Amino acid sequence: MKHWWKEAVIYQIYPRSFQDSNGDGVGDISGIQQRLTYLKDLGVDALWISPINVSPMFDFGYDISDYRAIDPQFGTMKDFDSLIKAARKLDLKILMDLVVNHTSHLHPWFIESRSSKNNPKRDWYIWQPGKKGQLPNNWKSVFGGSAWEWDESTESYFLHSFLSEQPDLNWRNPAVKKQIFSDVEFWLKRGVAGFRLDVVNLYFKDALLRNNPPRFWGWQYPRPYELQYHTYDMSQPEMHPLLRDLRKLLDKYKAMSVGEVFGDYPGDPNKAASYLGNFDELHLAFDFTIMFQKWSSDAFATVMRNWMRACGPENWPSLVLNNHDQGRSYSRYASGKNSDARAKLLATLLLTSRGTPFLYYGEELGMKDGTIARHQLKDPVGIRYWPLNPGRDPQRTPMPWDGTDKGGFTSGDPWLPLNDDTPQRNVAAQLADPESLLSWHKKLIRLRKESPALRLGTWAELEGTSANVFGYIRQHDKDKKSILLNFADRPQVVSHGGTVVLSTHRKKGDKLTSSYELQPYEAIILQ
Numbered sequence: 236m237k238h239w240w241k242e243a244v245i246y247q248i249y250p251r252s253f254q255d256s257n258g259d260g261v262g263d264i265s266g267i268q269q270r271l272t273y274l275k276d277l278g279v280d281a282l283w284i285s286p287i288n289v290s291p292m293f294d295f296g297y298d299i300s301d302y303r304a305i306d307p308q309f310g311t312m313k314d315f316d317s318l319i320k321a322a323r324k325l326d327l328k329i330l331m332d333l334v335v336n337h338t339s340h341l342h343p344w345f346i347e348s349r350s351s352k353n354n355p356k357r358d359w360y361i362w363q364p365g366k367k368g369q370l371p372n373n374w375k376s377v378f379g380g381s382a383w384e385w386d387e388s389t390e391s392y393f394l395h396s397f398l399s400e401q402p403d404l405n406w407r408n409p410a411v412k413k414q415i416f417s418d419v420e421f422w423l424k425r426g427v428a429g430f431r432l433d434v435v436n437l438y439f440k441d442a443l444l445r446n447n448p449p450r451f452w453g454w455q456y457p458r459p460y461e462l463q464y465h466t467y468d469m470s471q472p473e474m475h476p477l478l479r480d481l482r483k484l485l486d487k488y489k490a491m492s493v494g495e496v497f498g499d500y501p502g503d504p505n506k507a508a509s510y511l512g513n514f515d516e517l518h519l520a521f522d523f524t525i526m527f528q529k530w531s532s533d534a535f536a537t538v539m540r541n542w543m544r545a546c547g548p549e550n551w552p553s554l555v556l557n558n559h560d561q562g563r564s565y566s567r568y569a570s571g572k573n574s575d576a577r578a579k580l581l582a583t584l585l586l587t588s589r590g591t592p593f594l595y596y597g598e599e600l601g602m603k604d605g606t607i608a609r610h611q612l613k614d615p616v617g618i619r620y621w622p623l624n625p626g627r628d629p630q631r632t633p634m635p636w637d638g639t640d641k642g643g644f645t646s647g648d649p650w651l652p653l654n655d656d657t658p659q660r661n662v663a664a665q666l667a668d669p670e671s672l673l674s675w676h677k678k679l680i681r682l683r684k685e686s687p688a689l690r691l692g693t694w695a696e697l698e699g700t701s702a703n704v705f706g707y708i709r710q711h712d713k714d715k716k717s718i719l720l721n722f723a724d725r726p727q728v729v730s731h732g733g734t735v736v737l738s739t740h741r742k743k744g745d746k747l748t749s750s751y752e753l754q755p756y757e758a759i760i761l762q
């Protein structure tokens with residue numbers, strides 16, 4: 236059976252930073268609409284837009300105070316309907332961000348909930364009676380400190396897995412589920428093609444609120460993190476039946492879901508895959524393990540092998556190197572004059588592997604992490620942990636559309652500074668250059684569209700390549716493609732022949748027989 240989300244390339248837009256249309260320095264929905272032709276030309280099929288619902292923006296939209304309305308900073312419902320319509324004309328789908336582990340503390344539900352112990356919304360959040368200073372348990376907030384906040388008016392604690400301005404909903408209350416499912420349907424009826432589910436494995440907490448076991452080493456995003464095993468506040472079994480119900484609702488609309496499976500560094504592919512169920516839970520899940528690999532063919536081969544195995548032949552992997560929470564891959568793997576070559580190799584891996592690829596805005600240009608001075612910080616994580624952790628502003632800087640002062644992003648003052656290299660690294664310059672990273676992405680996406688093997692094929696590792704080369708075969712019926720990626724900065728001899736379909740270093744149609752040299756960082760697709 237054909238599933239559009241299996242064959243799609245999905246592009247994540249961080250709306251504050253994509254395109255400003257009204258000069259207030261913050262990107263908006265009309266700005267996205269202005270850039271649809273660019274996205275169509277790039278070749279992507281669907282856009283996941285980070286949250287645009289009404290929000291007081293303590294966590295820049297990941298704290299929602301009205302699930303059925305658009306935040307005025309991003310535009311109006313009319314703008315949104317117009318975006319859906321314009322996108323549909325270009326055969327582009329729109330995915331929203333569903334942030335329902337928690338709401339904003341300014342959501343009317345929470346305002347009611349905290350107003351009195353007898354309020355009908357009291358049980359929509361997780362409250363614990365107590366004495367000030369005696370925390371209900373040892374759970375930590377991902378953003379630091381205790382996950383419990385004292386509320387003076389009703390002399391109780393409420394739970395917040397992130398900021399105290401982001402109280403956690405109580406998913407054990409059936410009224411919460413009913414309301415959220417109806418909010419989901421509200422957007423499906425407006426033409427939304429699916430959702431990215433924020434921290435999907437956090438909705439349920441242990442019913443007895445047991446203490447998490449301590450942990451003595453390790454890293455957790457955002458670093459530094461007060462260490463403990465999240466035995467009781469994450470990944471509870473109750474999530475699976477809930478996802479099965481959500482899947483039924485989404486499938487009714489041929490819509491999809493991709494879940495952010497939150498976990499300990501460096502991630503766990505089996506845990507991510509467990510939320511796919513038996514093709515009956517999430518459509519896709521993010522495994523972030525790949526983001527934390529060192530630059531080596533072995534490291535990438537291992538991570539891909541584990542992820543393919545975890546998903547198995549039935550379930551479908553997602554492929555992701557970047558998002559709004561992690562430093563950009565270009566900066567992670569920068570290596571002087573070889574940085575662009577490395578980025579081309581990684582783009583090849585992303586766009587020729589088995590699974591649905593996700594591109595983060597600007598990734599197609601090789602955008603770097605921006606340099607943000609302390610006084611320019613916006614992200615609460617950076618503000619809290621500077622300088623140990625600069626937070627997530629560096630990966631959220633404005634999209635550089637052209638080489639002018641404000642990069643074509645805004646006519647006003649951009650909410651975060653543009654990257655220093657905007658005069659050289661921008662869309663206009665790269666569109667004009669057939670050798671640019673942007674042109675390379677376009678070629679890869681086009682090839683993926685033409686090739687059933689690249690879109691739908693099986694995946695098997697190529698045996699016997701040289702130590703620094705990661706190779707794999709994709710096959711669907713008669714279409715068979717081999718991909719070879721040379722991670723080394725020196726030539727590598729390989730003996731896997733074929734006809735060149737696309738290569739960073741040689742011409743289409745070149746015939747390679749046995750024993751030839753892959754150039755440093757060469758990425759090659761053979762037929």
Ligand code: NOJ
Nearest residue numbers: 294297334397433434560
């Ligand atoms: C994960 C999101 O990706 C991140 O940006 C946000 O801060 C937390 N969830 C809380 O919603």
